[in-house]
Amino acid sequence: MQELVTISTLNGVLYGMLLFLMASGLTLIFSMMGVLNFAHASFYMLGAFFGFQIGQIVGFWPAFVIAPVLVGGIGALVERYALRHVHRHGPVAELLFTFGLAFIIEELVQMVWGKGPADYRVPASLDYPAFTIFSTNYPAYKMFELLTAVAIFVVLFVVLKRTRIGLIIQASITHAPMVAMLGHNVPRVFMLVFGVGTGLAAVAGVIAGPALVTQSNMAAALGPILFVVVVVGGLGSLAGAFVASLLIGLVQTFAVSVNLSVADVLGGIGVAPPTGGALFDVWNVTVAEIAPIMPYLLLVLILILRPTGLMGTREH
Amino acid sequence: MPARRGAGSPGAAAAFAGLAAPWIALALLFTVLPMIFASGSALTMLSLMGIMIVFALSYNMLLGETGLLSFGHAVYYGLGGFLTVHAMNTVIHDHLPVPLPLMPLVGGFGGLLFGIIFGSVSTRRAGTAFAMISLGLGELVASSSLILRGFFGGEEGVTTNRTKLLRVFGLNFAPQIEVYYLIAAWCLLAMLAMYALRRTPFGRMCNAVRENAERAQFVGYNPTMVRFMAFSLAGLFAGVAGALAAINFELINSASVGAEQSGQVLLAAYIGGVGNFIGPVIGAVLVTWLRVMLSDLTDVWQLYFGLLFIGVVVFAPNGIAGLVMRHEPLWQARAYGSLLRLALAYLIALGPALLLLAGLIVVIEMSYHLSVKASEGPTISVFHLTLNTTSVWPWLGTAVLVVGGYLLFRRTWPIVDAAWNNALVAAQGAGKAK
Numbered sequence: 001m002q003e004l005v006t007i008s009t010l011n012g013v014l015y016g017m018l019l020f021l022m023a024s025g026l027t028l029i030f031s032m033m034g035v036l037n038f039a040h041a042s043f044y045m046l047g048a049f050f051g052f053q054i055g056q057i058v059g060f061w062p063a064f065v066i067a068p069v070l071v072g073g074i075g076a077l078v079e080r081y082a083l084r085h086v087h088r089h090g091p092v093a094e095l096l097f098t099f100g101l102a103f104i105i106e107e108l109v110q111m112v113w114g115k116g117p118a119d120y121r122v123p124a125s126l127d128y129p130a131f132t133i134f135s136t137n138y139p140a141y142k143m144f145e146l147l148t149a150v151a152i153f154v155v156l157f158v159v160l161k162r163t164r165i166g167l168i169i170q171a172s173i174t175h176a177p178m179v180a181m182l183g184h185n186v187p188r189v190f191m192l193v194f195g196v197g198t199g200l201a202a203v204a205g206v207i208a209g210p211a212l213v214t215q216s217n218m219a220a221a222l223g224p225i226l227f228v229v230v231v232v233g234g235l236g237s238l239a240g241a242f243v244a245s246l247l248i249g250l251v252q253t254f255a256v257s258v259n260l261s262v263a264d265v266l267g268g269i270g271v272a273p274p275t276g277g278a279l280f281d282v283w284n285v286t287v288a289e290i291a292p293i294m295p296y297l298l299l300v301l302i303l304i305l306r307p308t309g310l311m312g313t314r315e316h
Numbered sequence: 317m318p319a320r321r322g323a324g325s326p327g328a329a330a331a332f333a334g335l336a337a338p339w340i341a342l343a344l345l346f347t348v349l350p351m352i353f354a355s356g357s358a359l360t361m362l363s364l365m366g367i368m369i370v371f372a373l374s375y376n377m378l379l380g381e382t383g384l385l386s387f388g389h390a391v392y393y394g395l396g397g398f399l400t401v402h403a404m405n406t407v408i409h410d411h412l413p414v415p416l417p418l419m420p421l422v423g424g425f426g427g428l429l430f431g432i433i434f435g436s437v438s439t440r441r442a443g444t445a446f447a448m449i450s451l452g453l454g455e456l457v458a459s460s461s462l463i464l465r466g467f468f469g470g471e472e473g474v475t476t477n478r479t480k481l482l483r484v485f486g487l488n489f490a491p492q493i494e495v496y497y498l499i500a501a502w503c504l505l506a507m508l509a510m511y512a513l514r515r516t517p518f519g520r521m522c523n524a525v526r527e528n529a530e531r532a533q534f535v536g537y538n539p540t541m542v543r544f545m546a547f548s549l550a551g552l553f554a555g556v557a558g559a560l561a562a563i564n565f566e567l568i569n570s571a572s573v574g575a576e577q578s579g580q581v582l583l584a585a586y587i588g589g590v591g592n593f594i595g596p597v598i599g600a601v602l603v604t605w606l607r608v609m610l611s612d613l614t615d616v617w618q619l620y621f622g623l624l625f626i627g628v629v630v631f632a633p634n635g636i637a638g639l640v641m642r643h644e645p646l647w648q649a650r651a652y653g654s655l656l657r658l659a660l661a662y663l664i665a666l667g668p669a670l671l672l673l674a675g676l677i678v679v680i681e682m683s684y685h686l687s688v689k690a691s692e693g694p695t696i697s698v699f700h701l702t703l704n705t706t707s708v709w710p711w712l713g714t715a716v717l718v719v720g721g722y723l724l725f726r727r728t729w730p731i732v733d734a735a736w737n738n739a740l741v742a743a744q745g746a747g748k749a750k
Contacts, residue, residue, distance in 0.1 A: 082630065086633075093629055095447060096629050103618075103622040103625070104622040111683070230448070235445055281467070285463050293455075299456075300452075
C-alpha cells in the first residue's frame with residue numbers, strides 16, 4: 001500500500017510536471033497575445049518526432065538540444081508570418097487558424113512518419129534503475145525527466161523575474177502598447193515568447209517520447225487534457241496552471257490504481273446493483289476504467305463550482 | 317421600408333409570394349435533383365449533403381448567430397442519433413404504430429435534452445473558455461462511449477432496421493430514393509425553422525450578444541440565458557441531423573460523437589461562411605462532395621482539407637458566401653459592365669493560380685509517395701502523367717511550376733485590384749444617379 005502510494009505520487013508528480021511544461025508555454029502565449037494556441041500539443045508531437053529522427057542521426061543528447069530549438073524556430077516563423085496576419089481578423093479566426101495548423105501538422109507527421117509508433121528508445125546512458133523503493137525499481141530515465149522539468153522551471157522563473165528581458169515580457173503581457181511606446185520591439189517579443197513557448201512543448205515531447213508512445217495521435221490524445229488544465233487552473237494564470245497540472249497528474253495516476261466501482265461501495269452497505277439496462281454500466285464501472293476521463297469530470301466540477309477556474313481572474 | 321398594408325390587400329399577397337418564392341424554388345430543386353443525378357452513388361451523396369446541411373446550419377446557430385465557437389457540437393448529433401436508434405429498435409421490438417418519418421423528432425428531442433444538460437454547464441463562460449469547455453465535454457462523451465456499453469454499443473455501435481417500422485403510403489424506406497426524399501423533406505423543414513428563428517427577436521438578441529454582450533446586458537437581456545437558449549436549440553437541430561444520419565446508415569457508433577465529426581462540421585460551416593444563412597449550406601455541399609471525390613483520388617485528402625481550411629481562415633475569413641456577398645453592393649447598384657470586367661480580371665488571375673495549385677499538389681503527392689509508399693516503386697500517376705519520384709526532373713519541373721505560377725499570380729493582383737476599384741466607383745456612381 002505504501003509502495004503504491006509512493007510510486008503513484010512520484011509518477012503523478014512527473015506527469016503533472018510534463019503537463020505544466022506544456023501548459024506554461026500555452027499560458028504565457030495566451031496571456032501575452034490573447035490567442036489560445038490550439039496547435040500547442042502538435043508542437044509537443046513535433047518535438048518528439050524531431051527528437052527521434054535527429055536522435056537516429058546524432059544520438060539522444062545532441063537531439064535533446066537541437067530538436068526543441070528547431071521546433072521553437074518553426075513556432076517563431078509561424079507567429080511572424082501567419083499568426084500576425086490572421087490577428088486582424090479577430091480572436092475566432094486566430095483560434096481557428098491554430099486549429100487548422102494542428103490538423104495540418106498531424107497530417108504532415110502522418111505523411112512523413114506513417115501512422116504507426118516510432119521506435120524512440122530511452123538512451124542507453126539512462127536505461128538503468130535509479131533506486132529501489134519498497135522492492136520496485138524506479139527507472140533513472142524518469143528521474144531525468146523530473147530533474148529536467150524542474151531545471152527548466154527554475155530557469156524560466158529566473159529569466160522572467162530577474163532579467164531585463166523577463167521584465168519586458170511581463171510588462172508586455174499587461175501593457176503591450178505602453179511597452180512599445182517606451183521603445184521596445186514588442187512584435188519581436190511576441191515572436192520570442194511564441195517560439196519559447198513552443199520550444200518548451202517540444203522539450204516535453206523530446207523527453208516524454210521514449211517513455212510514452214511516439215505516434216501521430218500523440219497530439220490528439222494530450223491536447224484536450226492540456227486545455228482542461230488551463231481552464232481548470234484559470235485562463236492566463238501561471239500559478240493556476242501549475243496547481244491544475246499537478247492536480248490532474250496526481251488524480252489520473254492514482255485513479256488508475258483504484259479498482260473500486262459504485263457496486264463495490266454500495267454493495268458493502270447492502271444495496272443491490274441493477275441487473276441490466278443503462279445503469280448497469282454506471283454501477284459496475286471501476287474508477288480505474290474511468291481514469292482517462294477524470295480530467296473532464298474535474299472540468300465539469302470546476303465549471304459548476306467555480307467557473308473562472310481555480311486561480312482565474314474575472315472574465316475580461 | 318414599405319408601409320404596412322392590410323392583410324387582405326394584394327400588396328401583402330405579393331409580399332408573401334416574394335418571401336415564399338425562394339423556399340418553393342428550393343423544394344422544387346430538392347424534388348428534381350434525384351431525377352438529374354439518378355445513379356446510386358449520386359443518391360447517397362445527395363442524402364449525405366442533406367444531413368450535413370442541417371448539421372452545419374445548426375452549428376451556424378452557435379458560431380454565426382451567437383458567436384459561440386464550439387469544438388464539441390457532434391455530441392448532440394451523435395446522442396440524437398443514438399436515441400433515435402434505440403427508439404427505432406424499441407418501436408420494432410414492441411410493434412408500436414410509429415412510422416419512420418416521425419423518428420427525427422426523437423433525435424431532435426434528444427439533442428435538445430442534452431443541449432440543456434450540457435449547456436447549463438458550458439454557457440457559463442463565453443469566448444475562448446467556452447471553446448475549451450466544449451472540447452472537454454466532447455472528449456468526455458466520446459470517451460464515455462467505450463465505458464457505457466449498454467447505450468453506446470461499444471466499438472461496433474448500435475444497428476437498426478429502418479424498413480421494419482409502420483408503413484405509411486406503402487413506403488418501407490428500403491430503397492435509397494425514399495430515404496433521400498425523407499431527408500430532403502426534413503432538411504427543408506429544418507432550414508425553414510432555423511431561418512425563421514433567425515428572424516425572431518430572440519435571433520436578433522443572439523446577434524446582439526455576439527456583437528457586444530455587455531451592451532446587451534444594459535439593454536436588459538441576460539447574455540448567459542440567451543447563449544443557453546441558443547445552445548439548446550442548436551443541439552435540437554443537431555439531434556435531428558444525427559437522427560437522419562442514423563436512419564440513412566442504419567448504424568450509429570462512437571465516431572459520431574467524436575472530435576473528428578465535430579471538426580468536420582466546423583470545417584463545413586466555416587468554409588461556406590458563417591456570417592450568412594446560405595454559407596453553411598454551400599460549405600456542407602462542398603465539403604461532402606470533396607470528401608467523397610478526393611478520398612477516391614488521393615490518400616492525403618485530409619491534408620488538402622486542412623490546407624483549404626487554413627486558406628479560408630487566412631485569406632477569406634467570411635468563407636465562400638462572404639466572398640460572394642462582397643459583390644452584392646455591385647449587383648444591387650446594377651453596375652453590370654464593371655462586374656463583367658471584374659469577372660474577366662478574376663479569370664486572368666485564375667490561370668496562374670491553377671498552375672501554382674497544380675505544382676503544389678504534385679509536390680505533396682510526390683513527397684507522400686517517397687516517404688510512405690516508397691516500397692511500391694518510384695513512379696506515381698498525377699493528372700494522368702506518370703512521374704518518377706526518384707529522378708530529379710519531375711522535382712525541377714514542379715519547382716518551376718510553383719515558383720513561376722506564384723510570380724505570374726502576383727503579377728495579376730494589380731489587375732484584379734484595379735478592376736475591383738473601378739467596379740466600386742461605378743457602383744457608387746450608379747447609386748448616386750438613381
